[in-house]
Amino acid sequence: MSFWVDALIVLVVLTNLRVLGASRLSACIRAVAVQGALLGLLPVLAHLDALTGRLLLQAAASTLLKAVVFPWLLARAVREASIQLEVEPFVGYTASLTAGLLFWGGAFWLGQRLPVPGAEELRLLVPTALFTIFVGLFLIVARRKALTQVLGYLVLENGIYTFGMAFAEKQPLLVELGILLDVFMGVFVMGITLYHISREFDHLDADRLSELRD
Amino acid sequence: MSGLFHLLLALLCAPLLLGVVNRTKALFAGRAGAPLLQPYFDLLKLLQKGAVYSRTTSWVFRAGPLVSLASTAAALTLLPLGGLPALLAFPGDLVLFAGLLGLGRFFTMAAALDTGSAFEGMGASREAWYSVLAEPALLLALAAMAKRSGQLSLSGLYAGLSLETLLAPGGPALLLAAAALALVFLAENSRIPFDDPNTHLELTMVHEVMALDHGGPDLAFIQYGAALKFWALGTLLTGILLPLREASPSLDALAGLCGLLLLAVAVGVVESVIARLRLTKVSDLLASATALAVLALMLARRAP
Amino acid sequence: MALLLLALLLILLGGTLALLLGRDEKLASWAGAGGAVLGALVGLVPALETLAGGPGTTLRLPWSLPLGGFVIGLDPLSAFFLVVILGLCALAAVYGTGYLRGHGRAGSAWFFFDALMASMALAVVARDAVLFLIAWELMTLSSYFLVVRDDEDESARQAGWTYLIAAHLGTAALLLFFGLLSRQAGSTSFDAFGPLDARLSGLAFLLSLAGFGVKAGFIPLHVWLPEAHPAAPSHVSAVMSGVMIKTGIYGLLRAWIFLGPPPAWxxxxxxxxxxxxxxxxxxxxxxxxxxxxxxxxxxxxxxxxxxxxxxxxxxxxxxxxxxxxxxxxxxxxxxxxxxxxxxxxxxxxxxxxxxxxxxxxxxxxxxxxxxxxxxxxxxxxxxxxxxxxxxxxxxxxxxxxxxxxxxxxxxxxxxxxxxxxxxxxxxxxxxxxxxxxxxxxxxxxxxxxxxxxxxxxxxxxxxxxxxxxxxxxxxxxxxxxxxxxxxxxxxxxxxxxxxxxxxxxxxxxxxxxxxxxxxxxxxxxxxxxIALRSSLLAGRERGESGTWDCGYAAPSARMQYTASSFAQPLTELFAPFLCARERSAGPEGLFPERATFATETPDAFRERLYRPAFEGALKAAWKLRWLQHGRIQLYVLYIALTLMALLLWRLG
Known part of the structure; x- marks a missing residue:
C-alpha cells in the first residue's frame, strides 16, 4: 500500500509546485481542487486496514468541500467579478518554483527533526504538511490578487489538515470539522467581499487595498 | 560482446525511430506519410552529394558535424539497453555521458556561430540557454537513480530495475526521475514543446536553424547524430519506464528496440496534440524538470 | 634545497638586471625573462623530485627576521604548487618577451614580474609565519605595480587601488589568524603550530577563509579580481589568474593541516x-x-x-x-x-x-x-x-x-x-x-x-x-x-x-x-x-558561396549575432542576480539618423554591497573631521593624552 501513499504524497507536492508555477488563475484553482481531492483520499489509503466510519465521513466531507465546493465558489467569483485571468505575481514563476524547492528542502530537514509517532510509511507526511503550509503562506505573501490569497489560505488549510493526518488517531473529529468550517466561512465571506470590492473599485489588487486605510 | 551488440543496434536502427515519429504524426494528421525508412533514404541521398561551404566559415564549421557525431557515438558506448550491458561501464560514467553530449553541443554551436549568420547565432544562443537548464535536471535525475541503486555507473543504475520496482515503495521517486528525464529528452532532442523540428520559419527554430548552412555529407552526419542522440537519451527513459529483461541478448535487444519504438510513437503523439511553448515559458518548464529531479532525489531511498 | 634557493636568487637577479638595463628594451627582456626561465628550470628539479616521492626537506638560514626566522621547506604540497607556479610563470615570461615589445618601460615591468614570481614561490615554501607574511605582502605589492603599469589610464589606477585595499584587508585577517596560532604554539614556526580548542579553531578557520579567500577571489571577496586582472599586461593576467589566486587555496590547505581534523560545518x-x-x-x-x-x-x-x-x-x-x-x-x-x-x-x-x-x-x-x-x-x-x-x-x-x-x-x-x-x-x-x-x-x-x-x-x-x-x-x-x-x-x-x-x-x-x-x-x-568525408567528397564538386541568410542578399558583418545578444536569454533569466544597465536611444522622427543601444554589467556586489558600505564609512569618518585642525600643538596633545591614558590603564 505504501506505493500508493507515497504516490499520493508526491502528487500533493506536485500540485503545490503547480500552484507556484501556474500563471493562470483557473489553473491554480484546479490544482488546489486536485490537491483537496488527493488529501481526501489520503487517510483512506493510509488506514485501509482499519477503516472506520468516522474516517470515511471525515474524508468524504473534506473532499466534497475542498475538491468541489470551494473551487466552484472561487471559479464563480472569477467569473462574476470578471477578474483578469493572469495571476500577477510579485515573485516570478521560475523564482517561485525555486523558492518552492527551497521550502521543500527546508520542510524535509525540519520534518526529520520533528519526532512523529506513526508508521514508517507516513514518514513523508510531516515534510509534506510543512511544505504545504509554507507554500500557502508564500502564496498569500507573494501574489497580488485577493483571490490568490484566498487560494493561499486554502493551501494553508490543506497543510494543517495533512499535519493532522500524521496524528490521525489522536485528533478529534470536531477540531478538524471546526477548521473546515472556519475556512468555509472564510472563503464564503471573501467570495462575497471580493464581488463587492470588484464592483466598487474595478480591480482586485490586494496591495492597493492599503489605500483604504483611513 | 553484448555491449558491442547494443552499439551496433543503435547505429543501425536509430534513424528508424525518427521515421516512426514522423509516421505517427502523419497518421494523426490524416496523411499516409513518408515511408518508415525515409530517414535512411535521406541520409543516403545526402551522402551522395557534394558540398558547398560559406566563404565566411573556417575549419571549425567543417569540424562541427564530425565532432558532434563522434561524441554522440562515444556516449552510446556507455549506455545499457534494458538487459544489454554497456560496452564500457565504470563509476561516474554518467558524468562522462553528459560531458560527451556537451562536447557535441559545443561544436555544433561553434559551427553555427562560424557562419556569421544572425539566425544561426540566435539558434546557438537558444541552444545554450536550453542546455544550461537541462543539464542540472539530467544530472540530478541520474543522482536520484544513483541514490536508489547505490551504484555510480549507468549500467549499475539501470541494472536492478523491473516492473515490480516501479510499484514498490521507491516507485514514485523513479517515476519522478523518469518525468524529469522525459523533459530533458524532449528538450535535448529539440522536440515539441521546446522546439519544432518541422517549422520552416528561421526565427522560431533552435536546432534546425543551426544546421541551415550545412549540406551534403555534413548534413547527413548532423541528421544521423540527431537520431543517435534521440536513441541515447531515449534509452535513459525507456530503461526506467519499460524495464523489460529477457534471458538472451537477442530477446533483450528486441525488447529494448520495442521500448524505443513505443517511445517514438509517444513522441509522435505528443507532437501531434501539443503546441510548441512560447519561448519565455521554456525556462519555466525546464526549471520544473529540475524541480522534479530534486523531488525524486529527496524521495529516493535505497533499494533493498 | 640549495637548488631552490639558487632558483629564487636567479629569478631575483634576472629582475634586478632587467631594472638596471631598463634603457635597452631588448636586453631588459632578455635578462628578465631569462632569469625567470632559468630560475624556473632550476627550481623545478627539487620540486619534481619531492613530488615523485623524494624526502621532504627544510632549510633554516641564519638570517633573522623580526619575530621569526628564515625557514623554507619542501613537502609534496609545497612542491605541487611550486611546480604550477614556476611552470606557468616561465611560459608567461617567454610570452612576455613578445608581448611587451614596443610598450616601453620594459625594465620595471620585468623587475616586478620576477619579484612576483619569486614571492609566490617563497610564499609556498615558507615555513615560518613571518616569512610567509612577508612573501605574501611582496606578492601583493609586486602585482599591484604590474596592475597599475598603465598608469595613465584612470581605470587601471582605480583597479589597482581596489586591489590594494582588498589585499590588505585580507592580510589583516591573516595576521590575526597567525596570531592565534602562534599564541598557542609560542613560536611562529609552522612546525610548532598545532590544533586549537574547538571554539578558537572555528574562529581560526573563518579568519583563514577570509584572509586567503580575498586572494583566491571567493564571492563576495572577489571585487578586486575583475578590476585588477584585466588591467594588468596579459602575461601578468595569466600569472595572476592562473597561479597567484591559487596561493590562496594553498594557504587554506596549509591552514587546515595545522587545524587538524575538520568538523562538518x-x-x-x-x-x-x-x-x-x-x-x-x-x-x-x-x-x-x-x-x-x-x-x-x-x-x-x-x-x-x-x-x-x-x-x-x-x-x-x-x-x-x-x-x-x-x-x-x-x-x-x-x-x-x-x-x-x-x-x-x-x-x-x-x-x-x-x-x-x-x-x-x-x-x-x-x-x-x-x-x-x-x-x-x-x-x-x-x-x-x-x-x-x-x-x-x-x-x-x-x-x-x-x-x-x-x-x-x-x-x-x-x-x-x-x-x-x-x-x-x-x-x-x-x-x-x-x-x-x-x-x-x-x-x-x-x-x-x-x-x-x-x-x-x-x-x-x-x-x-x-x-x-x-x-x-x-x-x-x-x-x-x-x-x-x-x-x-x-x-x-x-x-x-x-x-x-x-x-x-x-x-x-x-x-x-x-x-x-x-x-x-x-x-x-x-x-x-574525417576519412569517410574526405573519401566521399573526393572528386566531387566543392562549392563556395556566401552564408545563406534566409533570402537576404547583402548581409554585413554588423548583422551578426553579438556577444550581448547571444547571452541575452540567460542574462534575462538571471537578471535579479546581475546589476545590468541599459542605455539606448531609439530611432526618432520620420528620417531617423542613428540609434544606439549599449549594455553594461558592473559587479553586483561592488554596486550593492561595497559602494554603500564604503560611502557610509566615508560619511562617518567625515563626522570626525572636527578632530583635525591642522595645528601641530593639538596633535601633540592628542599623543600625550593617549600615552597618559595607556599608562593609567596599564598601571591602574
Whole structure:
C-alpha cells in the first residue's frame, strides 16, 4: 500500500509546485481542487486496514468541500467579478518554483527533526504538511490578487489538515470539522467581499487595498 | 560482446525511430506519410552529394558535424539497453555521458556561430540557454537513480530495475526521475514543446536553424547524430519506464528496440496534440524538470 | 634545497638586471625573462623530485627576521604548487618577451614580474609565519605595480587601488589568524603550530577563509579580481589568474593541516562559498563583453569549483567517507593545475588578440581564427577545457569532484546533490559563456576594421600557448597519471591514514583510466568520420558561396549575432542576480539618423554591497573631521593624552 501513499504524497507536492508555477488563475484553482481531492483520499489509503466510519465521513466531507465546493465558489467569483485571468505575481514563476524547492528542502530537514509517532510509511507526511503550509503562506505573501490569497489560505488549510493526518488517531473529529468550517466561512465571506470590492473599485489588487486605510 | 551488440543496434536502427515519429504524426494528421525508412533514404541521398561551404566559415564549421557525431557515438558506448550491458561501464560514467553530449553541443554551436549568420547565432544562443537548464535536471535525475541503486555507473543504475520496482515503495521517486528525464529528452532532442523540428520559419527554430548552412555529407552526419542522440537519451527513459529483461541478448535487444519504438510513437503523439511553448515559458518548464529531479532525489531511498 | 634557493636568487637577479638595463628594451627582456626561465628550470628539479616521492626537506638560514626566522621547506604540497607556479610563470615570461615589445618601460615591468614570481614561490615554501607574511605582502605589492603599469589610464589606477585595499584587508585577517596560532604554539614556526580548542579553531578557520579567500577571489571577496586582472599586461593576467589566486587555496590547505581534523560545518561553508562563487562568477562572466574581464570572472567561477571540491573533501573526511574525501580533494588539487593551464592559455590568447586587434571589446572582434590560426586553435582547446568537456583536462578534475558528490549522494548525504546541482549549472553556463567568447571573437566576420587587419602573434608568444594547449590535451588524456602524480600532495592534504588512502586512490584511478579508453573511442570515431568525408567528397564538386541568410542578399558583418545578444536569454533569466544597465536611444522622427543601444554589467556586489558600505564609512569618518585642525600643538596633545591614558590603564 505504501506505493500508493507515497504516490499520493508526491502528487500533493506536485500540485503545490503547480500552484507556484501556474500563471493562470483557473489553473491554480484546479490544482488546489486536485490537491483537496488527493488529501481526501489520503487517510483512506493510509488506514485501509482499519477503516472506520468516522474516517470515511471525515474524508468524504473534506473532499466534497475542498475538491468541489470551494473551487466552484472561487471559479464563480472569477467569473462574476470578471477578474483578469493572469495571476500577477510579485515573485516570478521560475523564482517561485525555486523558492518552492527551497521550502521543500527546508520542510524535509525540519520534518526529520520533528519526532512523529506513526508508521514508517507516513514518514513523508510531516515534510509534506510543512511544505504545504509554507507554500500557502508564500502564496498569500507573494501574489497580488485577493483571490490568490484566498487560494493561499486554502493551501494553508490543506497543510494543517495533512499535519493532522500524521496524528490521525489522536485528533478529534470536531477540531478538524471546526477548521473546515472556519475556512468555509472564510472563503464564503471573501467570495462575497471580493464581488463587492470588484464592483466598487474595478480591480482586485490586494496591495492597493492599503489605500483604504483611513 | 553484448555491449558491442547494443552499439551496433543503435547505429543501425536509430534513424528508424525518427521515421516512426514522423509516421505517427502523419497518421494523426490524416496523411499516409513518408515511408518508415525515409530517414535512411535521406541520409543516403545526402551522402551522395557534394558540398558547398560559406566563404565566411573556417575549419571549425567543417569540424562541427564530425565532432558532434563522434561524441554522440562515444556516449552510446556507455549506455545499457534494458538487459544489454554497456560496452564500457565504470563509476561516474554518467558524468562522462553528459560531458560527451556537451562536447557535441559545443561544436555544433561553434559551427553555427562560424557562419556569421544572425539566425544561426540566435539558434546557438537558444541552444545554450536550453542546455544550461537541462543539464542540472539530467544530472540530478541520474543522482536520484544513483541514490536508489547505490551504484555510480549507468549500467549499475539501470541494472536492478523491473516492473515490480516501479510499484514498490521507491516507485514514485523513479517515476519522478523518469518525468524529469522525459523533459530533458524532449528538450535535448529539440522536440515539441521546446522546439519544432518541422517549422520552416528561421526565427522560431533552435536546432534546425543551426544546421541551415550545412549540406551534403555534413548534413547527413548532423541528421544521423540527431537520431543517435534521440536513441541515447531515449534509452535513459525507456530503461526506467519499460524495464523489460529477457534471458538472451537477442530477446533483450528486441525488447529494448520495442521500448524505443513505443517511445517514438509517444513522441509522435505528443507532437501531434501539443503546441510548441512560447519561448519565455521554456525556462519555466525546464526549471520544473529540475524541480522534479530534486523531488525524486529527496524521495529516493535505497533499494533493498 | 640549495637548488631552490639558487632558483629564487636567479629569478631575483634576472629582475634586478632587467631594472638596471631598463634603457635597452631588448636586453631588459632578455635578462628578465631569462632569469625567470632559468630560475624556473632550476627550481623545478627539487620540486619534481619531492613530488615523485623524494624526502621532504627544510632549510633554516641564519638570517633573522623580526619575530621569526628564515625557514623554507619542501613537502609534496609545497612542491605541487611550486611546480604550477614556476611552470606557468616561465611560459608567461617567454610570452612576455613578445608581448611587451614596443610598450616601453620594459625594465620595471620585468623587475616586478620576477619579484612576483619569486614571492609566490617563497610564499609556498615558507615555513615560518613571518616569512610567509612577508612573501605574501611582496606578492601583493609586486602585482599591484604590474596592475597599475598603465598608469595613465584612470581605470587601471582605480583597479589597482581596489586591489590594494582588498589585499590588505585580507592580510589583516591573516595576521590575526597567525596570531592565534602562534599564541598557542609560542613560536611562529609552522612546525610548532598545532590544533586549537574547538571554539578558537572555528574562529581560526573563518579568519583563514577570509584572509586567503580575498586572494583566491571567493564571492563576495572577489571585487578586486575583475578590476585588477584585466588591467594588468596579459602575461601578468595569466600569472595572476592562473597561479597567484591559487596561493590562496594553498594557504587554506596549509591552514587546515595545522587545524587538524575538520568538523562538518567547515565543509558546508566551503560548499556554500564554492556554489555561490561558481554560479555567480560564471553568470557575471556571461554578462561581460570585455574579453579579459570575462576571463577574470571565470577565475572566480573556477575558484568556486575548487572550493566545491574542497567542501566535498572536507565533508567526506568529516563523515568518514575516505573515497569521497580523496575524490573531493583530488579534484580540487587537479583543478588547481588544470585551471592554471587553461586560464593561463586563455589570458595569453586574449593578450594576443588585444595586441593584434587593439581592443578587448568582443563586439568589435570576430573572424580572427582565419587571421590568427594558431592563437585561435589554442583558444578553442582552452575554451573546451574550461567548460569541463572531455577529453580535455578540465573534465578530469570536474569529473573527480562530480564522482565524489555522486558517491556522497548514493550514500544519502544531502550535500552530494548540492554539489552536483551547482557543478551542473556551472558547467552549462560555462559552455554558454565560452561558445560566446570563442564564437564571437574568432568565428564569423570581423566586426571592426582593426580586427579585419589582425596578424598572427610572433612565435615567442605562440610557443607558450602551444605548449599549454598540448598540456591541456595531455592531462585530459592521462587523467589517471596526473592524479597519481599529485597523490603525495593529496595524501598530505586529505588527512587520511595510509591504509585508507591507498585503496581509495586505486579506486579513483580506475574510472580515469576508462575515461582515457573512452577518449580513444571518440578519437577513433572522429578519425573514421574525417576519412569517410574526405573519401566521399573526393572528386566531387566543392562549392563556395556566401552564408545563406534566409533570402537576404547583402548581409554585413554588423548583422551578426553579438556577444550581448547571444547571452541575452540567460542574462534575462538571471537578471535579479546581475546589476545590468541599459542605455539606448531609439530611432526618432520620420528620417531617423542613428540609434544606439549599449549594455553594461558592473559587479553586483561592488554596486550593492561595497559602494554603500564604503560611502557610509566615508560619511562617518567625515563626522570626525572636527578632530583635525591642522595645528601641530593639538596633535601633540592628542599623543600625550593617549600615552597618559595607556599608562593609567596599564598601571591602574
Amino acid at each position: 567547515w565543509g558546508w561553508t566551503l560548499l556554500g562559498v564554492g556554489a555561490v562563487s561558481g554560479i555567480l562568477g560564471v553568470l557575471f562572466a556571461l554578462a561581460q563583453h570585455d574579453l579579459k574581464r570575462l576571463l577574470a570572472y571565470h577565475s572566480v567561477e573556477n575558484i568556486g569549483i575548487i572550493a566545491l571540491g574542497l567542501g566535498v573533501g572536507l565533508l567526506g573526511s568529516a563523515h568518514g567517507l575516505p573515497l569521497v574525501a580523496l575524490l573531493g580533494f583530488g579534484g580540487a588539487l587537479l583543478h588547481v593545475l588544470n585551471h592554471a593551464l587553461f586560464k593561463g592559455l586563455l589570458f595569453l590568447g586574449a593578450g594576443a588578440v588585444l595586441n593584434a586587434a587593439g581592443t578587448r571589446d568582443m563586439e568589435h572582434l570576430g573572424g580572427l581564427l582565419k587571421r590568427m590560426p594558431w592563437t585561435g586553435a589554442c583558444f578553442l582547446i582552452a575554451s573546451a577545457a574550461i567548460c569541463g568537456l572531455p577529453p580535455l583536462n578540465g573534465f578530469v578534475s570536474e569529473f573527480l569532484i562530480f564522482l565524489g558528490a555522486f558517491l556522497a549522494a548514493s550514500h544519502g548525504a544531502p550535500w552530494g546533490p548540492v554539489a552536483i546541482g551547482a557543478l551542473a549549472l556551472i558547467g552549462g553556463l560555462a559552455l554558454a559563456c565560452f561558445t560566446k567568447a570563442f564564437g564571437v571573437v574568432f568565428l564569423g566576420e570581423p566586426r571592426g576594421e582593426r580586427a579585419a587587419k589582425a596578424q598572427e602573434a610572433p612565435w615567442s608568444m605562440r610557443a607558450p600557448m602551444v605548449v599549454l594547449a598540448g598540456l591541456c590535451v595531455l592531462v585530459g588524456l592521462g587523467g589517471a597519471l596526473a592524479l597519481d602524480w599529485v597523490s603525495p600532495a593529496l595524501s598530505q592534504v586529505s588527512g587520511l591514514r595510509l591504509e585508507d588512502f591507498l585503496p581509495a586512490l586505486e579506486e579513483a584511478l580506475g574510472p580515469l583510466q576508462l575515461i582515457t579508453i573512452s577518449a580513444c573511442f571518440f578519437f577513433l570515431a572522429l578519425a573514421g568520420l
